[in-house]
Amino acid sequence: MLLGCIADDLTGATDLALMLAREGLRTVQTTGLPADDLALDEVDCVVVALKSRTIPAAEAVELSLAAADRLLALGAKRLFFKYCSTFDSTDAGNIGPVADALLDKLGASFTIACPAFPANGRTIEHGLLYVNGAPLAESSMKDHPLTPMRDSDLVAVLGRQTERKVGLVDATDVAKGADAIRAAYAREEAAGKSYAIVDAVKDEDLRAIGAASADLPLITGGSGVAMGLPAAWAKAGLVAELSTPAAKLDAPEGRRVILAGSCSTATRGQVAAAREAGVPDFKVDPLAIASGAIAAEDVAKWVISQKADGLAMVWSSADPEEVKAAQAELGRDAAGALVEHLLGDVAVILADSGFTRFVVAGGETSGAVVQALKVSALAIGPEIDPGVPWTLGLGGRSVALALKSGNFGAPDFFLKAWETLA
Numbered sequence: 258m259l260l261g262c263i264a265d266d267l268t269g270a271t272d273l274a275l276m277l278a279r280e281g282l283r284t285v286q287t288t289g290l291p292a293d294d295l296a297l298d299e300v301d302c303v304v305v306a307l308k309s310r311t312i313p314a315a316e317a318v319e320l321s322l323a324a325a326d327r328l329l330a331l332g333a334k335r336l337f338f339k340y341c342s343t344f345d346s347t348d349a350g351n352i353g354p355v356a357d358a359l360l361d362k363l364g365a366s367f368t369i370a371c372p373a374f375p376a377n378g379r380t381i382e383h384g385l386l387y388v389n390g391a392p393l394a395e396s397s398m399k400d401h402p403l404t405p406m407r408d409s410d411l412v413a414v415l416g417r418q419t420e421r422k423v424g425l426v427d428a429t430d431v432a433k434g435a436d437a438i439r440a441a442y443a444r445e446e447a448a449g450k451s452y453a454i455v456d457a458v459k460d461e462d463l464r465a466i467g468a469a470s471a472d473l474p475l476i477t478g479g480s481g482v483a484m485g486l487p488a489a490w491a492k493a494g495l496v497a498e499l500s501t502p503a504a505k506l507d508a509p510e511g512r513r514v515i516l517a518g519s520c521s522t523a524t525r526g527q528v529a530a531a532r533e534a535g536v537p538d539f540k541v542d543p544l545a546i547a548s549g550a551i552a553a554e555d556v557a558k559w560v561i562s563q564k565a566d567g568l569a570m571v572w573s574s575a576d577p578e579e580v581k582a583a584q585a586e587l588g589r590d591a592a593g594a595l596v597e598h599l600l601g602d603v604a605v606i607l608a609d610s611g612f613t614r615f616v617v618a619g620g621e622t623s624g625a626v627v628q629a630l631k632v633s634a635l636a637i638g639p640e641i642d643p644g645v646p647w648t649l650g651l652g653g654r655s656v657a658l659a660l661k662s663g664n665f666g667a668p669d670f671f672l673k674a675w676e677t678l679a
């Protein structure tokens with residue numbers, strides 16, 4: 258095994274695993290630490306999905322170091338720390354503290370921080386992160402239920418999360434290609450910087466950054482920055498040959514359902530599109546769960562009562578005002594946890610009732626569902642939209658899962674995802 262990856266949420270892990278698989282690495286994703294009996298003889302890369310994006314920083318560090326220890330023990334020669342392409346975190350964590358701890362673990366003094374993912378509208382210019390052309394702090398991320406992002410300047414954001422110095426490798430260097438980028442890393446490190454935010458606005462930039470970063474013991478960023486790594490490692494002889502992923506997933510026979518717990522603009526649009534297309538839907542809200550007005554059994558019963566060969570959708574996706582009202586009553590974390598647990602419990606009842614194909618929207622939500630289903634590892638299948646593949650549960654239940662990052666996917670994602678199943 259060459260590469261060990263630590264992702265701070267489940268859909269982020271899947272996004273990265275897809276990128277690495279698409280670019281030719283034989284990739285397996287695990288939820289939590291890889292099991293002792295995970296077969297690794299035909300694997301170049303293991304992506305460990307944690308649920309550490311919004312937990313206290315000290316706990317995120319502890320979990321990430323445990324994952325690093327396991328990956329290094331399995332033979333990883335490089336580590337990749339994957340966080341969100343919108344740099345989701347609070348000033349108290351978790352990106353800086355985890356990256357600091359991983360640098361220390363590897364005895365390394367420098368790494369990059371590059372969440373750019375142009376295919377999904379995330380670009381970095383002069384260290385400022387843009388989401389579909391709007392500065393991060395003016396994008397819908399300013400109203401995220403758990404990690405509202407109110408500063409677009411990544412040098413400043415990361416600078417508030419670490420005692421170490423944060424520098425910048427901007428487009429002037431990146432446009433000149435891999436050698437110039439490598440020289441810029443050396444310049445930043447010589448100036449006492451432990452991190453460099455790296456500008457990228459197009460895939461070509463990310464491929465050059467990947468080539469320049471092939472020797473770094475630790476790389477941090479979004480899935481985009483992994484784009485150029487497999488080819489660079491193949492060129493350096495670190496990977497024997499690059500493989501081609503299958504175009505369709507051979508999914509287990511059974512019923513299908515959509516579970517949406519993300520409140521992002523993209524997910525709300527996808528929920529609206531599915532409702533407009535006539536998909537039967539059930540809305541759950543945290544206040545109703547808290548009061549006992551609805552329980553997982555009621556919701557699952559409703560799903561099971563829908564047409565067996567049709568689609569059904571359970572959703573909690575609310576606009577920022579509605580989220581704020583629920584949080585004011587219940588508290589931020591409790592409101593989120595109520596919805597996550599309910600959707601996880603619904604998934605278990607459905608899986609016990611013949612449902613084998615699940616589209617789940619939201620990183621935290623996907624984490625809760627996969628944990629509830631006790632799926633410990635995922636094989637990466639074909640891409641549905643940038644950053645979102647079908648996956649197949651390995652070990653435990655036989656289920657196909659499309660785990661969609663909140664902000665990813667075209668408006669008709671919930672309708673078209675099924676076409677990629679064989």
Ligand SMILES: Nc1ncnc2c1ncn2[C@@H]1O[C@H](COP(=O)(O)OP(=O)(O)OP(=O)(O)O)[C@@H](O)[C@H]1O
Binds near residue numbers: 403519573662
């Ligand atoms: N109506 C609601 N009111 C308050 N919180 C909600 C509501 N619906 C969902 N939530 C919570 O909001 C959080 C959404 O986070 P989640 O990670 O699932 O989606 P996301 O942030 O859009 O996706 P990603 O992390 O992939 O970008 C979850 O904790 C979820 O339970």
Ligand SMILES: O=C(O)[C@@H](O)C(=O)CO
Binds near residue numbers: 269644
């Ligand atoms: O990078 C992204 O935007 C996603 O992979 C993600 O981490 C969402 O949870």
